[in-house]
Structures are given as structure tokens and as C-alpha cells.
Amino acid sequence: MKRARAxxxxxxxxxxxxxxxxxxxxxxxxxxxxxxTSFNLYVVLTSVALWTCVALxxxxxxxxxxxxxxxxxxxxxxxxxxxxxxxxxxVPLPLAIAAGLAVGFAGGFLNxxxxxxxxxxxxxxxxxxxxxxxxxxxxxxxxxxxxxxxxSLKALGNARFGAVPLMLGIVLVVALVVDLIFQRTRIxxxxxxxxxxxxxxxxxxxxxxxxxxxxxxxxxLLSAIAAILTVGRLQIAQPTIGEDWLIISFAAPIIGGASLxxxxxxxxxxxxxxxxxxxxxxxxxxxxxxxxWVQVVLGGLILAVVSVNRxxxxxxxxxxxxx
Amino acid sequence: MSNVVxxxxxxxxxxxxxxxxxxxxxxAAGEIHALLGENGAGKSTLIKIITGVxxxxxxxxxxxxxxxxxxxxxxxxxxxxxxxxxERNLVPAFGIAENICLDRLPVRHGLLDRAAILxxxxxWMKTIxxxxxxxxxxxxxxxxQLQLVEIAKALSLRSRVLLLDEPTASxxxxxxxxxxxxxxxxxxxxxxxxxxxxxxxxxxxxxDRVTVLRDGRNTAIGQPIEGIGRRDLIRLMIxxxxxxxxxxxxxxxxxxxxxxxxxxxxxxxxxxxxLTLHRGEILGLYGLVGCGRSELAKAIIGAISVTAxxxxxxxxxxxxxxVADALARYRIGYVSEDRKGEGIVLDQAIATxxxxxxxxxxxxxxxxFLSRTREYxxxxxxxxxxxxxxxxxAVLAGKLSGGNQQKVSVAKWLLAGTEILIMDEPxxxxxxxxxxxxxxxxxxxxDDGKAILLISSxxxxxxxxxxxxxxxxxxxxVGMVENTHSYQDMSAKIMHVIHGVADAxxxxxxxxxxx
Numbered sequence: 001m002k003r004a005r006a007x008x009x010x011x012x013x014x015x016x017x018x019x020x021x022x023x024x025x026x027x028x029x030x031x032x033x034x035x036x037t038s039f040n041l042y043v044v045l046t047s048v049a050l051w052t053c054v055a056l057x058x059x060x061x062x063x064x065x066x067x068x069x070x071x072x073x074x075x076x077x078x079x080x081x082x083x084x085x086x087x088x089x090x091v092p093l094p095l096a097i098a099a100g101l102a103v104g105f106a107g108g109f110l111n112x113x114x115x116x117x118x119x120x121x122x123x124x125x126x127x128x129x130x131x132x133x134x135x136x137x138x139x140x141x142x143x144x145x146x147x148x149x150x151x152s153l154k155a156l157g158n159a160r161f162g163a164v165p166l167m168l169g170i171v172l173v174v175a176l177v178v179d180l181i182f183q184r185t186r187i188x189x190x191x192x193x194x195x196x197x198x199x200x201x202x203x204x205x206x207x208x209x210x211x212x213x214x215x216x217x218x219x220x221l222l223s224a225i226a227a228i229l230t231v232g233r234l235q236i237a238q239p240t241i242g243e244d245w246l247i248i249s250f251a252a253p254i255i256g257g258a259s260l261x262x263x264x265x266x267x268x269x270x271x272x273x274x275x276x277x278x279x280x281x282x283x284x285x286x287x288x289x290x291x292x293w294v295q296v297v298l299g300g301l302i303l304a305v306v307s308v309n310r311x312x313x314x315x316x317x318x319x320x321x322x323x
Numbered sequence: 324m325s326n327v328v329x330x331x332x333x334x335x336x337x338x339x340x341x342x343x344x345x346x347x348x349x350x351a352a353g354e355i356h357a358l359l360g361e362n363g364a365g366k367s368t369l370i371k372i373i374t375g376v377x378x379x380x381x382x383x384x385x386x387x388x389x390x391x392x393x394x395x396x397x398x399x400x401x402x403x404x405x406x407x408x409x410e411r412n413l414v415p416a417f418g419i420a421e422n423i424c425l426d427r428l429p430v431r432h433g434l435l436d437r438a439a440i441l442x443x444x445x446x447w448m449k450t451i452x453x454x455x456x457x458x459x460x461x462x463x464x465x466x467x468q469l470q471l472v473e474i475a476k477a478l479s480l481r482s483r484v485l486l487l488d489e490p491t492a493s494x495x496x497x498x499x500x501x502x503x504x505x506x507x508x509x510x511x512x513x514x515x516x517x518x519x520x521x522x523x524x525x526x527x528x529x530x531d532r533v534t535v536l537r538d539g540r541n542t543a544i545g546q547p548i549e550g551i552g553r554r555d556l557i558r559l560m561i562x563x564x565x566x567x568x569x570x571x572x573x574x575x576x577x578x579x580x581x582x583x584x585x586x587x588x589x590x591x592x593x594x595x596x597x598l599t600l601h602r603g604e605i606l607g608l609y610g611l612v613g614c615g616r617s618e619l620a621k622a623i624i625g626a627i628s629v630t631a632x633x634x635x636x637x638x639x640x641x642x643x644x645x646v647a648d649a650l651a652r653y654r655i656g657y658v659s660e661d662r663k664g665e666g667i668v669l670d671q672a673i674a675t676x677x678x679x680x681x682x683x684x685x686x687x688x689x690x691x692f693l694s695r696t697r698e699y700x701x702x703x704x705x706x707x708x709x710x711x712x713x714x715x716x717a718v719l720a721g722k723l724s725g726g727n728q729q730k731v732s733v734a735k736w737l738l739a740g741t742e743i744l745i746m747d748e749p750x751x752x753x754x755x756x757x758x759x760x761x762x763x764x765x766x767x768x769x770d771d772g773k774a775i776l777l778i779s780s781x782x783x784x785x786x787x788x789x790x791x792x793x794x795x796x797x798x799x800x801v802g803m804v805e806n807t808h809s810y811q812d813m814s815a816k817i818m819h820v821i822h823g824v825a826d827a828x829x830x831x832x833x834x835x836x837x838x
């Protein structure tokens with residue numbers, strides 16, 4: 001039984017990912033002792049914290065077998081709403097954050113309701129809203145950032161306990177809640193059920209509209225959290241926030257084992273994938289590699305991991321045939 | 324008896340096609356009501372109306388005397404109607420238990436109550452005789468096990484009305500018997516059941532009344548099954564007598580060996596397989612679902628690796644590495660049992676589906692371009708020979724009836740000049756008429772000198788068509804039987820062969836698949 005458990009654990013892929021991460025950390029620590037300095041670890045963990053909600057936002061839409069191209073542009077809109085409210089109108093920070101979350105909620109809800117009512121593919125709908133949100137952000141700000149952020153927001157983005165940023169604590173709580181939603185709540189299971197077999201969801205009498213709208217709304221909220229943290233970290237509300245989210249938003253959940261066709265996602269896997277990406281990124285910096293090469297490595301990594309998953313699936317198929 | 328479900332004059336059309344025309348049926352409490360008809364007669368459409376998947380264009384539906392109109396499957400579930408649909412209704416990554424309870428996942432303190440889910444599901448798994456860990460993800464299950472999970476799921480709704488759309492298509496006779504026991508028990512407790520099956524023997528043994536559809540119309544409404552025979556049912560379904568007699572073989576095999584397996588073992592757990600297939604011969608391969616028949620076929624065509632033993636084609640040792648290899652070098656074709664998944668491409672034209680095996684031959688010499696004209700010219704004779712019924716060869720394969728799809732699936736191998744044809748359950752889910760046509764075709768092909776390996780779990784079929792039979796059980800060939808063409812005689816012999824071995828190693832056969 002114990003052995004069966006262990007095999008099951010290996011199959012789910014998280015153990016393999018954890019192992020690769022461990023090897024990467026040890027190798028880097030040996031290659032360059034600077035890796036283990038408190039400040040460097042802080043930098044690595046900060047980037048994990050900043051990306052976590054971005055990845056979870058995409059993971060949520062992936063769970064239903066859909067996607068959202070507007071994760072980043074919605075984040076940008078949230079960022080300038082929060083920034084604008086604080087700087088132009090002096091709205092207190094909690095209210096500004098609440099407004100930002102509301103914008104994320106509304107943007108996601110809009111995606112969901114458009115997809116659920118028109119029946120048009122999520123790729124097309126979110127391609128359209130991606131453009132609309134981005135245009136709105138640029139139009140409202142004329143591409144000029146808001147520079148004067150409240151001190152409390154800056155503190156949120158920069159507070160640290162040794163090597164551990166405060167933001168990491170926040171996103172881990174968020175991740176825990178997301179995991180709980182997918183593992184232990186009805187709506188979470190229904191999102192996965194819809195992604196795994198849409199016919200089954202329909203025939204079981206689930207409201208597929210509700211599931212789709214919930215997934216995109218949840219995704220929008222997670223984008224908003226990511227955007228607010230990013231503003232706190234950068235200390236300015238840039239309209240360009242979110243422009244570089246798209247690749248990582250897909251890469252992390254997929255490296256973490258999510259199925260592109262829906263039905264399976266892993267919060268742990270996604271976090272491990274983000275950690276691995278952050279360590280690799282850090283390694284390239286420490287070893288003095290041009291940052292543009294990081295993107296090449298990221299691309300290679302996605303291919304490698306998906307191939308490994310593919311092989312594993314293939315073996316499973318072989319077993320199924322043999323049964 | 325009171326009518327639980329009463330449908331009067333239901334009609335339903337889909338873009339130009341009248342699927343149901345003024346159809347009536349009523350289900351009484353405590354009865355098993357058979358719904359029969361050829362494929363495309365409208366059975367599934369009727370079931371989907373009762374379960375709220377489709378809204379009928381006209382007609383009245385009453386539930387316990389009250390008129391109802393369902394707008395969604397949820398309405399039907401709430402009204403106490405459960406169904407086993409033909410479509411796979413399970414979420415692959417979820418466990419058996421969660422799939423069974425999917426529409427009513429129990430919650431405690433806002434979170435799923437996992438213990439309650441497992442306990443709930445275990446009851447129903449036990450009822451149906453499914454001895455597996457309820458947490459096993461369903462993607463790890465065999466087709467028969469999946470079907471049993473579907474049935475358990477439907478039973479678990481404890482509904483007053485249970486609709487079963489071909490529940491026995493993929494399970495073993497033993498599992499079917501168990502299911503019938505459960506259904507009889509439900510009948511004694513007043514559940515109204517609708518039972519769809521292509522196996523008339525089951526219907527005659529199990530059901531109380533029968534409703535028959537032909538081309539979307541009633542040819543019988545709730546007739547008592549007593550006094551109705553197999554012939555009558557077939558006449559109601561197809562409008563005339565079934566052509567039961569397959570003409571005797573005019574040509575015998577010339578004795579040349581087409582395919583020989585000696586002591587073959589495969590990656591799919593086959594051991595010591597010995598099999599000889601002659602030119603002009605139809606060799607039946609009989610065995611229950613999951614005994615390794617299709618896997619053996621896939622090993623022969625190179626889709627599963629052969630790990631030991633010798634394979635020879637036409638008397639020469641053969642090493643078949645891939646399906647392309649099997650076709651190009653050894654002229655072996657495989658008609659898959661999974662017509663829609665492996666046999667044809669649903670959203671491509673008939674012509675494309677058939678020509679795919681000969682594209683390299685059809686391509687222009689220098690440019691390597693394919694021309695539509697050449698493709699059609701090559702395909703037309705074979706399509707005519709097999710009598711594929713469609714307005715044109717440009718019609719998408721997905722629009723065809725099951726029988727015509729199967730003909731397309733066979734045609735592509737014939738066009739490629741296959742000498743050895745492996746046909747895996749060629750008539751599953753196919754109406755009586757097309758079935759007879761396919762049987763004739765198989766005979767003709769053998770008469771032309773092709774070697775046919777006919778895999779089937781349909782005993783009447785294999786008795787009618789095959790010359791000899793290999794019987795398979797638990798990934799071994801357990802016996803060879805010469806066909807006497809007498810159903811009684813053959814079924815006794817085959818069962819004897821299977822059970823003779825099954826008794827000896829009941830362990831392996833019975834528990835082989837339990838995780």
C-alpha cells in the first residue's frame with residue numbers, strides 16, 4: 001500500500017518537479033555561493049510571490065479546459081485603477097484595493113458571461129477583451145504611470161522577514177484557498193468535472209454556465225491580486241503591468257502538470273514550477289547570462305516538461321491497453 | 324399498474340431531419356420496458372427528451388399524471404429520472420466514488436465530505452458487483468468497468484424512473500446477468516425502467532413490454548412481450564424478415580498460409596499465442612470483453628510490440644514495426660472496434676476517409692499534389708461495391724449512420740489492396756440490415772481469397788460467419804473449434820473451452836484487473 005502510494009505520488013509529477021528543483025538549488029549553491037545570501041534568496045522568493053497569482057489566474061481557466069488571454073491586460077487595468085484612485089483622488093488604500101479587486105471581479109465576470117452566453121471559444125472572447133482592457137488602460141492614462149503610491153502599499157510590497165517577503169505569505173494563503181476550492185468544494189470539483197468531460201457535466205445536471213462564469217471571475221480576482229502586489233513591489237502604478245504575464249501564466253500551471261484540455265490542475269505543481277523558473281532565472285543572472293536568453297530557456301523548459309508528461313501519458317496509455 | 328411516465332405524440336426535428344415523428348410510450352411502475360429499433364430509429368433522441376437534454380418540438384409528457392416540460396437535465400434529475408446514456412458520462416481524473424456522486428457531492432462545513440462520498444459510492448459499487456477501490460481514477464478502468472460505474476451512478480440516484488441506453492453493449496454476459504438481477508430487484512420495488520439493447524435474447528428474457536421505433540415512428544407501443552418472438556421483433560424493427568441465412572461458402576480456402584503466429588508473447592501480457600490464418604479463410608476470434616482480443620490484433624499490426632515468438636506472413640518471417648509497415652509491406656489491415664475514435668475521421672469527407680490509405684499512390688508524379696478528381700475516381704468503385712449510402716462522396720463521415728461509417732472504415736483497407744483483414748467487432752451497434760450486408764461482404768472477401776480474422780463477442784455472428792474459431796481467455800488462446808454452424812452446439816463448445824480453463828485459473832481470470 002505504502003509503495004503504491006509512493007508510485008502514485010511519482011505519477012502525479014510533483015515529486016519529479018520537486019526533485020528537479022532540489023537539484024537545481026544544490027547545483028546553483030555549489031556553482032555560486034552568492035545564491036545562498038539572504039538578499040539573493042529574497043529576490044528569488046519575491047519573484048515567486050509576484051508570479052503566483054498570475055499563474056493561478058490562468059490555472060483556474062485551464063481547469064475548465066478554457067483559457068484567458070486577458071489575464072495580463074486585466075491586471076494592467078486593475079493596477080492603474082488602484083494607482084489612479086490613490087494618486088488623483090486620495091482614496092484610502094483599503095478602498096482603492098477593494099475597487100481594484102472589484103475591477104478584476106468585473107473583468108473576469110465579463111469574460112465568463114460572454115463565453116457562457118455566446119458559446120464562443122474562450123480564446124476568441126479573451127483575445128477581444130485583452131485588447132479592450134489594454135486599450136482602456138492606455139486610453140485612461142495616456143501611457144503615463146502613477147508615481148505617488150501610499151507608503152502602506154509600498155510597505156506591503158517591500159516588507160521582509162529575513163529572506164522571506166511579506167508578499168510570499170499573502171500569496172501562499174491565496175494559493176491555499178485556491179487549492180481548497182479545487183480539492184474540497186463543489187464548485188471547484190465542478191470546474192474540473194466540466195474540464196474533464198463537458199458532456200458528463202451537462203448530463204449530471206450541473207449548470208455549465210455557472211461553472212464557466214465562476215472560473216473566469218475567480219481568474220479575474222486572482223489577476224487583480226497579482227496586479228496590486230506588483231504595484232506595491234514596483235512602487236508605481238505602471239500601465240504596462242501585465243504585459244509580460246502571458247507566457248508565465250501558461251508555463252507555470254502546465255509545467256506544474258495541468259492539462260491543457262482541462263480536468264486536472266495542481267496548485268502545488270504550479271508553485272514548484274514557479275520556484276524552478278525563479279531559480280533558473282536567478283542562475284542565469286548570477287552566471288551573467290543575458291536576460292533575453294532567459295526566455296529561450298523558458299521556452300525550452302516548457303517543451304521539455306510537456307514532452308516528459310506526454311511520455312508518462314503514453315506509458316499510461318500502454319498500461320490501459322495492456323489491461 | 325400506474326403510468327409513471329407517459330409520452331404522447333412527441334416529435335423532434337434537427338436541421339431538416341425528423342428524428343422523432345409523433346412517438347408515444349408509457350412506462351409503468353414496476354416494469355422493465357424494452358425500447359427497440361435500428362440505429363437511427365430515434366431511440367436515443369427519445370431518451371434525451373425524457374431526460375431533459377432535448378426539448379421536443381411538440382407532444383405531451385406526463386410524469387405521474389402531471390404534465391411536465393423539462394428545460395434541462397437538472398429538471399429531469401429533480402423529477403426522479405436517472406439515465407445511463409450511451410455517451411461516456413464520467414470525469415477521467417476523478418475517482419469512481421466522486422463520479423458516482425457527482426451531481427450531489429455531500430458537503431460538511433462548506434467542504435466536501437470525502438468519507439461520505441466513499442461510503443455512499445461503495446454501497447452502489449457493491450450492488451453492481453464492482454470490486455475496486457472507490458478512489459481509483461476512472462481513466463484507469465477498462466471499458467466494461469466504466470460501463471458498470473455508469474450504471475452504479477444511475478442506480479445511486481434512487482430514482483423512480485431509470486433509463487438504460489444499451490447498458491450491456493460492453494460488459495460480459497456474467498456482468499450482464501448481475502445487472503439483470505439488480506434490475507429485477509428494482510422492478511419488484513416499483514421502479515419504472517426503460518431498457519435499450521440490440522441483443523434481442525436479453526430483451527425477451529428480461530422485459531415485460533416492448534415499444535419499437537422505425538424511422539422515428541412507433542411500430543409498437545407497449546406491447547406485452549409474452550407471445551412475441553424474436554422474428555416478430557425484427558419484423559417490427561426493420562419492416563420485414565431478417566435475412567438470417569448466410570449463404571454457404573462457395574469457395575473453400577486453398578490452404579496457403581496467410582498469417583502465422585508461433586509462441587507469440589506481447590507487451591500486452593499475451594503468452595504463447597499460436598494461430599494460423601489461411602488465404603480465403605474466415606477465422607473467428609471469440610472471447611469476452613477484456614480478454615485481450617483487440618490487443619492481439621494491435622500486436623499483429625505493430626501497434627503493440629511483440630516480445631517473443633515468431634510472426635510470419637505468407638510463409639515468410641515478418642517483423643511488423645508499425646501500422647504503416649503492416650499495410651505497406653505485409654498488406655494487413657485492421658478495422659477497429661472503436662469506429663468513431665480509431666476507424667474514421669468524423670469531420671472529413673467519405674472520399675478522404677477511404678483514400679487516406681492510398682494517398683501516396685494517388686499523388687501526382689512530380690508535384691506530389693493530390694487531386695480531388697483522382698481521389699474520387701479511386702474511391703467511387705469501392706464505395707459502390709460496399710453500397711455506402713450517401714448523396715455524395717463529399718458528405719462528412721460523421722453524418723453517416725453507424726453501419727455506413729463501418730463500411731467506410733472497411734473500404735479504406737480494401738482500397739489499399741489488403742490481403743489480410745482483421746475486423747474487430749465489425750457490427751457492434753449496427754442495425755440488423757447493415758449487419759447482414761457486412762456479413763455477406765466478409766464472406767465475399769474471403770471468397771476472393773482474402774484472409775479474414777473476425778474478432779467478435781457476438782456469438783450468433785461468429786457462428787454464422789466464421790469457418791473456424793479460436794477462443795481466447797485471459798490473454799491466451801484456450802482452444803480452437805471447428806464451426807458446425809449450429810448455434811446451440813457452438814455456444815456449448817465455446818463455453819466449455821472458456822470455463823474449462825477459467826475454473827483452472829479462476830484467480831487470474833477473476834481478479835486480473837483489480838487494482
